[in-house]
Amino acid sequence: MAKNEKKMVDAITSMDEDFAQWYTDIVKKAELIAYTSVKGCMVIRPYGYAIWENIQRILDGMFKETGHVNVNMPMFIPESLLQKEKDHVEGFAPEVAWVTMGGENKLEERLCVRPTSETLFCDHYKDIVHSYRDLPKLYNQWVSVVRWEKTTRPFLRSREFLWQEGHTIHATAQEAIDETERMLNVYAQFCEDALAIPVVKGRKTESDKFAGAVATYAIEALMHDGKALQAGTSHYFGDGFAKAFDIQFADKDNTLKYPHQTSWGMTTRLIGAIIMTHGDNNGLVLPPAVAPIQVVIVPAAMHKEGVLDKAHEIADALTAAGLRVKLDDSENSPGWKFAEYEMKGVPVRVEIGPRDIAANQCVIVTRHNGEKTAVSLDDLAASVQAKLQEVHDGMYAAALENRKNRTFSCTTIDEIRQTLEEKGDGFIEAMWCGDEACEDEVKAQTGAGSRCIPFEQKQLSDKCVCCGKPAKCMVLWGKAY
Amino acid sequence: MAKNEKKMVDAITSMDEDFAQWYTDIVKKAELIAYTSVKGCMVIRPYGYAIWENIQRILDGMFKETGHVNVNMPMFIPESLLQKEKDHVEGFAPEVAWVTMGGENKLEERLCVRPTSETLFCDHYKDIVHSYRDLPKLYNQWVSVVRWEKTTRPFLRSREFLWQEGHTIHATAQEAIDETERMLNVYAQFCEDALAIPVVKGRKTESDKFAGAVATYAIEALMHDGKALQAGTSHYFGDGFAKAFDIQFADKDNTLKYPHQTSWGMTTRLIGAIIMTHGDNNGLVLPPAVAPIQVVIVPAAMHKEGVLDKAHEIADALTAAGLRVKLDDSENSPGWKFAEYEMKGVPVRVEIGPRDIAANQCVIVTRHNGEKTAVSLDDLAASVQAKLQEVHDGMYAAALENRKNRTFSCTTIDEIRQTLEEKGDGFIEAMWCGDEACEDEVKAQTGAGSRCIPFEQKQLSDKCVCCGKPAKCMVLWGKAY
Numbered sequence: 001m002a003k004n005e006k007k008m009v010d011a012i013t014s015m016d017e018d019f020a021q022w023y024t025d026i027v028k029k030a031e032l033i034a035y036t037s038v039k040g041c042m043v044i045r046p047y048g049y050a051i052w053e054n055i056q057r058i059l060d061g062m063f064k065e066t067g068h069v070n071v072n073m074p075m076f077i078p079e080s081l082l083q084k085e086k087d088h089v090e091g092f093a094p095e096v097a098w099v100t101m102g103g104e105n106k107l108e109e110r111l112c113v114r115p116t117s118e119t120l121f122c123d124h125y126k127d128i129v130h131s132y133r134d135l136p137k138l139y140n141q142w143v144s145v146v147r148w149e150k151t152t153r154p155f156l157r158s159r160e161f162l163w164q165e166g167h168t169i170h171a172t173a174q175e176a177i178d179e180t181e182r183m184l185n186v187y188a189q190f191c192e193d194a195l196a197i198p199v200v201k202g203r204k205t206e207s208d209k210f211a212g213a214v215a216t217y218a219i220e221a222l223m224h225d226g227k228a229l230q231a232g233t234s235h236y237f238g239d240g241f242a243k244a245f246d247i248q249f250a251d252k253d254n255t256l257k258y259p260h261q262t263s264w265g266m267t268t269r270l271i272g273a274i275i276m277t278h279g280d281n282n283g284l285v286l287p288p289a290v291a292p293i294q295v296v297i298v299p300a301a302m303h304k305e306g307v308l309d310k311a312h313e314i315a316d317a318l319t320a321a322g323l324r325v326k327l328d329d330s331e332n333s334p335g336w337k338f339a340e341y342e343m344k345g346v347p348v349r350v351e352i353g354p355r356d357i358a359a360n361q362c363v364i365v366t367r368h369n370g371e372k373t374a375v376s377l378d379d380l381a382a383s384v385q386a387k388l389q390e391v392h393d394g395m396y397a398a399a400l401e402n403r404k405n406r407t408f409s410c411t412t413i414d415e416i417r418q419t420l421e422e423k424g425d426g427f428i429e430a431m432w433c434g435d436e437a438c439e440d441e442v443k444a445q446t447g448a449g450s451r452c453i454p455f456e457q458k459q460l461s462d463k464c465v466c467c468g469k470p471a472k473c474m475v476l477w478g479k480a481y
Numbered sequence: 482m483a484k485n486e487k488k489m490v491d492a493i494t495s496m497d498e499d500f501a502q503w504y505t506d507i508v509k510k511a512e513l514i515a516y517t518s519v520k521g522c523m524v525i526r527p528y529g530y531a532i533w534e535n536i537q538r539i540l541d542g543m544f545k546e547t548g549h550v551n552v553n554m555p556m557f558i559p560e561s562l563l564q565k566e567k568d569h570v571e572g573f574a575p576e577v578a579w580v581t582m583g584g585e586n587k588l589e590e591r592l593c594v595r596p597t598s599e600t601l602f603c604d605h606y607k608d609i610v611h612s613y614r615d616l617p618k619l620y621n622q623w624v625s626v627v628r629w630e631k632t633t634r635p636f637l638r639s640r641e642f643l644w645q646e647g648h649t650i651h652a653t654a655q656e657a658i659d660e661t662e663r664m665l666n667v668y669a670q671f672c673e674d675a676l677a678i679p680v681v682k683g684r685k686t687e688s689d690k691f692a693g694a695v696a697t698y699a700i701e702a703l704m705h706d707g708k709a710l711q712a713g714t715s716h717y718f719g720d721g722f723a724k725a726f727d728i729q730f731a732d733k734d735n736t737l738k739y740p741h742q743t744s745w746g747m748t749t750r751l752i753g754a755i756i757m758t759h760g761d762n763n764g765l766v767l768p769p770a771v772a773p774i775q776v777v778i779v780p781a782a783m784h785k786e787g788v789l790d791k792a793h794e795i796a797d798a799l800t801a802a803g804l805r806v807k808l809d810d811s812e813n814s815p816g817w818k819f820a821e822y823e824m825k826g827v828p829v830r831v832e833i834g835p836r837d838i839a840a841n842q843c844v845i846v847t848r849h850n851g852e853k854t855a856v857s858l859d860d861l862a863a864s865v866q867a868k869l870q871e872v873h874d875g876m877y878a879a880a881l882e883n884r885k886n887r888t889f890s891c892t893t894i895d896e897i898r899q900t901l902e903e904k905g906d907g908f909i910e911a912m913w914c915g916d917e918a919c920e921d922e923v924k925a926q927t928g929a930g931s932r933c934i935p936f937e938q939k940q941l942s943d944k945c946v947c948c949g950k951p952a953k954c955m956v957l958w959g960k961a962y
Contacts, residue, residue, distance in 0.1 A: 034605055034608055034609065035608075036554075036555055036601070036604060036605065037559055037562055037604050038555040038557050038558070038559060038562075038592070038601075041555035041556075041557060042555070043552065043553070043554055043555070043601075043605050044552060044553040045552055046550035046551065046552055046620070049550075049551050049552050049553055050550070050551070052553075053551065069527035069530075069531070070527065070530050070531070070534065071524065071525060071526055071527055071530050072524070072525040072530055072533075072625075072643065073517075073524055074517055074519040074522035074523070074524070074641055075522075075556075075594075075625060075627070075641055076519050076522060076578075076641070077519070078518055078519060081518050081519075093584075094584050094585065095584050096584065097557075097580045097582070097583050097592075098580060098581065098582035098583075099578045099579060099580050099581075099594065100579065100580075100581045100582065101578070101579035101581065101591075102578050102579075102629035103574075103575050103576050103577065103629045104575065110582075111519070111578075113556075113580065113594070120517070120519075120524075123517060123518050124515055124517065124524050127515055127516075128515065139527070143625075144553075144556060144624075146556070148583040148584045160555055160556055160557070162553065
């Protein structure tokens with residue numbers, strides 16, 4: 001191992017030693033973020049933002065394919081507007097940032113910086129929804145929102161974060177419920193197909209619903225350390241917001257009705273999910289679909305005749321095939337380069353040197369498992385594309401395997417506690433009576449809260465894991481980020 | 482004219498009668514924006530936002546081609562950070578929104594919502610720029626900013642607006658100056674190639690510079706009513722910000738030096754420029770490159786056998802050729818549809834009916850000049866693409882013609898006043914001695930302020946238009962939006 005290489009790798013704390021420090025090391029050393037003078041806020045650096053741009057591009061395409069269009073709402077919400085829906089304001093008011101001055105002047109009414117935009121969309125719907133012909137409206141926006149969190153962590157919890165928020169309004173409850181489920185499925189498909197992260201789809205318990213929602217659905221992922229992370233949520237609002245904002249439409253039968261609404265969101269937190277699902281002690285491991293660089297080409301004996309020419313030829317061919325490629329022809333040593341792009345999680349490395357060229361081949365190294373394969377230079381783009389698919393599948397399989405190994409069924413609180421102690425954190429499947437007191441008790445005694453009521457139910461027993469009374473459903477429990 | 486069609490067209494005020502009202506009518510009737518409960522802020526509706534998405538996509542591609550990468554800075558600036566550069570804070574502090582409360586708690590230090598992000602970028606540069614190897618950094622971000630304006634107009638001046646802000650930092654003054662000019666040229670090329678808007682490139686006078694800049698360059702466009710609109714600016718900062726923020730780097734010669742910076746921005750104001758450059762009394766007229774719908778297909782005698790099939794076939798073929806196409810097969814009358822898509826500024830309309838089909842042709846109508854052409858259905862996509870290029874060229878030529886007809890050379894203040902009175906608003910070319918008092922005097926007496934010192938100079942006379950002393954340069958004057 002070259003000296004530089006050693007130094008670089010040493011700079012990351014081992015994930016087994018201190019997972020939280022390992023995470024912080026990665027976000028800094030892979031140059032995803034930088035801290036700022038603005039407490040609880042971060043700079044998303046070019047490499048981190050390029051991951052977000054890829055996430056945006058793919059998700060936005062999926063939204064448009066399902067009939068949604070983008071809009072842009074103001075970032076400010078007047079206090080009186082925020083207060084129109086009772087549950088909603090109770091949920092959000094304690095954690096918003098308030099603008100009270102414009103220039104030198106005190107505002108007549110203070111404005112909060114949007115923590116989410118239901119109230120703004122409702123204010124707009126009231127203007128534009130009058131007839132069944134105006135429905136549905138299938139809207140989305142890509143913006144940042146602010147929640148005045150006390151403790152923050154890059155990507156996972158920050159005072160400002162980037163997200164998309166979908167907002168839709170429909171003539172009937174059924175259409176709105178269908179939309180809520182459709183978008184949850186879009187989210188799950190995105191996590192699996194683009195991020196190689198398996199997720200559990202389910203419904204949140206009453207106590208864990210979004211402020212103002214009738215029902216909240218979520219996808220839950222299990223991180224490498226056995227903690228759960230909510231990767232996306234989709235909310236069904238019924239006609240509660242419509243009533244609070246007095247939005248009515250003339251239906252086909254000429255009667256006035258209240259429309260039904262949904263909202264759904266995913267955030268830059270997904271980048272945290274990628275890090276903690278796939279990362280290892282050498283750094284980041286990026287799923288090919290969202291990696292800013294999919295293939296890095298590292299020439300060996302770079303100054304020998306023909307090597308750089310061949311490396312450029314390969315780079316051009318792979319780029320022409322639609323891949324995101326970087327050829328590193330800097331004067332740094334190959335060892336330094338290996339460590340650098342491992343840290344940055346580039347899925348595939350192509351090594352090419354004089355002996356490879358003589359044999360009309362190159363060596364492909366896959367980041368997630370370190371495997372090396374000699375591959376013919378003939379039709380290399382096709383080989384690399386196949387390899388990237390292999391990488392995606394391998395990463396997904398490993399994440400699924402980790403989740404399987406860390407998912408346990410329990411029938412008593414003692415068993416939950418014992419399992420978490422002996423086997424470490426993970427998902428716990430256990431039955432529940434539906435009583436909030438039991439939900440709280442499980443969390444108090446084990447540290448594992450209810451993550452969701454999975455759509456795919458199992459009948460583990462007929463008794464609540466807490467009180468022993470008849471169980472209504474199986475809940476997925478876990479310690480959460 | 483069908484009844485619906487009549488009604489729709491009547492709904493816009495004539496631009497000759499009341500240009501301001503005509504503008505307001507278009508932004509509302511073409512569904513570009515909606516007003517909100519948030520004073521001075523607007524909703525950008527799907528049709529308006531789709532124009533912005535096209536602008537973003539093209540500009541972002543041009544930024545990346547010139548080596549820039551995207552990042553994301555916090556939206557808040559602590560007051561102490563804003564105050565670090567004296568001129569900058571003086572320019573912006575009077576018009577910022579202040580966050581003073583987080584949840585229930587008063588903040589220890591108030592935060593402004595960014596009006597622009599130089600201070601945040603400097604704070605970040607200080608962290609990451611240490612050596613000449615770290616330079617240049619060529620950054621951009623797509624965000625919204627807030628300036629607490631008293632009077633607002635959709636797209637032209639609002640309290641929150643969307644923009645991109647480029648921020649770069651370089652080892653030498655010359656590199657930074659080159660960057661400032663390069664991005665001004667990118668802006669000018671974008672306006673001409675994508676928006677069909679001719680612009681004048683020039684330098685702002687001292688009194689009109691960006692707060693904290695050594696030099697500000699701008700592109701100025703002339704609207705249909707003869708008023709000037711600044712479409713983009715590019716600033717050279719020298720090392721003033723670096724000194725204020727104590728950013729230094731070790732150069733190749735091992736001495737510590739201050740780096741040189743630039744910033745440059747374009748905003749949603751461009752949508753206002755499109756409206757006021759190309760629009761007419763039937764509504765919006767969109768340049769093909771940014772039109773959300775480039776081609777609308779309106780079938781005639783829609784329920785006759787084969788018409789809708791043929792219309793779909795055409796739509797599919799045009800879509801496959803990469804065009805943005807809408808087939809309107811709703812039950813509205815063709816006349817209503819004509820008026821609707823004229824209002825929305827769709828560049829090309831394809832009319833297809835039974836007689837057209839029999840003749841293996843369709844009729845193409847171009848929005849900007851109302852011309853109708855019968856075109857063979859064979860290889861229609863190529864014909865439509867050629868037509869869209871014609872539309873772009875025709876729109877650009879018409880805008881250039883308007884600017885030529887409204888640009889006047891004057892040698893005295895009286896002549897400026899008389900010209901503006903007799904011929905209406907426009908650009909005035911006149912010589913200037915470089916004295917701010919003369920600049921102010923011209924504006925006070927004629928209403929026309931200095932827009933820029935054009936790069937392409939003419940020697941109209943050797944005397945200042947105001948004081949008669951020796952002239953230093955030709956200034957472009959105009960009444961501004």
